[in-house]
Amino acid sequence: MLKEFQRINRRKVYQGAIIDFCKDDIITPKGKQVEWDYLEHKGAAAVLPVLDDGKIILVRQWRNAIDRFALEIPAGGKDGIDEPTKECAARELEEETGYRSDNIEFLQSIVPAIAYSGEVIDVYVAKNLKKTEQSLDPDEEIELEIYPIEELVEMVLKNEINDSKTAAAIMTYYYKYCHK
Amino acid sequence: MLKEFQRINRRKVYQGAIIDFCKDDIITPKGKQVEWDYLEHKGAAAVLPVLDDGKIILVRQWRNAIDRFALEIPAGGKDGIDEPTKECAARELEEETGYRSDNIEFLQSIVPAIAYSGEVIDVYVAKNLKKTEQSLDPDEEIELEIYPIEELVEMVLKNEINDSKTAAAIMTYYYKYCHK
Numbered sequence: 599m600l601k602e603f604q605r606i607n608r609r610k611v612y613q614g615a616i617i618d619f620c621k622d623d624i625i626t627p628k629g630k631q632v633e634w635d636y637l638e639h640k641g642a643a644a645v646l647p648v649l650d651d652g653k654i655i656l657v658r659q660w661r662n663a664i665d666r667f668a669l670e671i672p673a674g675g676k677d678g679i680d681e682p683t684k685e686c687a688a689r690e691l692e693e694e695t696g697y698r699s700d701n702i703e704f705l706q707s708i709v710p711a712i713a714y715s716g717e718v719i720d721v722y723v724a725k726n727l728k729k730t731e732q733s734l735d736p737d738e739e740i741e742l743e744i745y746p747i748e749e750l751v752e753m754v755l756k757n758e759i760n761d762s763k764t765a766a767a768i769m770t771y772y773y774k775y776c777h778k
Numbered sequence: 779m780l781k782e783f784q785r786i787n788r789r790k791v792y793q794g795a796i797i798d799f800c801k802d803d804i805i806t807p808k809g810k811q812v813e814w815d816y817l818e819h820k821g822a823a824a825v826l827p828v829l830d831d832g833k834i835i836l837v838r839q840w841r842n843a844i845d846r847f848a849l850e851i852p853a854g855g856k857d858g859i860d861e862p863t864k865e866c867a868a869r870e871l872e873e874e875t876g877y878r879s880d881n882i883e884f885l886q887s888i889v890p891a892i893a894y895s896g897e898v899i900d901v902y903v904a905k906n907l908k909k910t911e912q913s914l915d916p917d918e919e920i921e922l923e924i925y926p927i928e929e930l931v932e933m934v935l936k937n938e939i940n941d942s943k944t945a946a947a948i949m950t951y952y953y954k955y956c957h958k
Contacts, residue, residue: 600847600921603840612792612799614815617894619792619799622842626917634842635794637817642893660783662802662814663896664889667780675893706934709844710942711890711897713822713855714797716843718940737806741780754886754946755954760898762890762942766934769949774935 601627608636616675617715639717643686644673644763646705646771647695647724654747655695655727656764657740669743669753670764673719683720691724694740696732699724706770708763721767723775747772781807788816796855797895819897823866824853824943826885826951827875827904834927835875835907836944837920849923849933850941851948853899863900871904874920876912879904886950888943901947903955927952 604625612619618638625631647655661668674690676683684702692698701724708719734740745753750768753759759768784805792799798818805811827835841848854870856863864882872878881904888899914920925933930948933939939948 600838600840600919602847603842603919605842605845614799614801614894615813617815617817619794621794624842627919628916630917632917633795635797636843637797658780660780661889661892662783662785662804663816663892663894664898665785667782668889668892670892706937706945707940708942708945709848709940711895712841712843712848712850712941714794714843715891715895717891718844736808737810737812739780739783739807751953754950757886760887760889761892762888762946765886765888765946766942766949769946769953770934773931773949773952 603627610638635714637715637717639715640676640679641683642673642675642717642719643683643690643722644671644719644767645687645691645702645722645724646671646767647691647697647699647727649727649744652747653744654750655697656743656745657694658743659738659740668761669759670761671721671767673763684722687720687722687724692730693733695742696730697727698730699727701726705767705774708766710762719763721763723771747776783807790818815894817895817897819895820859821856821863822853822897822899823856823863823870823902824851824899824947825867825871825882825902825904826851826947827871827877827879827907829907829924832927833924834930835877836923836925837874838923839918839920848941849939850944851901853943864902867900867902867904872910873913875922876910877907878910879907881906885947885954888946890942899943901943903951927956
């Protein structure tokens with residue numbers, strides 16, 4: 599029978615721009631006290647945008663954390679802790695791709711870095727896309743790329759898509775909506 | 779044409795147990811200087827263990843970052859920056875599940891939190907499993923659970939598996955090895 603660990607204290611030791619670093623004091627089921635890293639994050643949403651012909655819109659952008667460009671589904675942090683992730687997904691969809699959707703459906707919740715980050719990304723599928731205007735942040739540089747879902751599945755299998763939310767979303771969407 | 783961002787400085791502002799917090803000074807393609815969060819992590823490996831009857835071994839453990847138990851593929855950080863991830867995967871497989879494998883094959887590389895963490899998790903598939911001995915860290919409490927792959931795919935679709943590496947690995951493995 600698995601026992602819970604008990605957290606007796608959490609203290610913020612460094613405040614970042616999008617994440618805060620905390621040290622947690624934990625009592626293990628064996629009664630030992632340990633200190634673990636914890637990152638506080640306000641949560642995020644991502645969206646797999648499906649055009650009327652079934653093709654998927656992805657964004658390519660430079661990612662400092664891995665020092666290269668990456669292909670991802672549109673995503674972003676919640677505006678505040680209370681922003682519903684579905685609204686966040688709709689907002690990021692329009693900001694990053696210049697499309698609006700009145701048909702946004704929940705796909706899955708992803709915990710990207712379960713060992714140390716409290717971030718949860720709620721992933722949605724957006725259909726019935728209508729062209730509006732892209733509105734990027736001043737520090738964002740994004741290019742749109744459009745692919746058939748089958749090609750994206752192959753890109754995951756060939757290890758060409760490594761972003762965790764994007765790989766999970768492509769494979770889950772394919773299985774749920776396109777699998778015969 | 780997408781332009782690269784230029785990182786002109788990285789300084790460690792907080793050293794954690796498994797991650798270090800850095801502040802990066804970045805010059806955007808528009809020439810503006812910005813300061814971004816960056817987490818340094820030595821890298822990790824994960825492994826999807828396949829029994830001879832095709833069933834998959836997962837581990838259930840309490841996760842402080844989300845305050846609940848989670849079902850995951852076995853995984854862990856590299857012993858040091860130079861440990862090959864395939865050796866790390868073999869080690870974590872035996873430590874967490876008590877099985878050894880002489881047939882470990884690369885599946886995919888996952889970047890869990892691309893917006894702020896340099897962590898890369900190399901995911902492997904392990905077959906031809908031989909029972910040895912589990913050897914958990916003193917602070918680990920883990921239970922093994924064994925499922926047919928089809929049931930795990932359903933659990934991802936039902937939003938019951940949220941860990942990013944586990945969701946991606948299950949769906950990618952299913953498509954690559956079990957998809958007709």
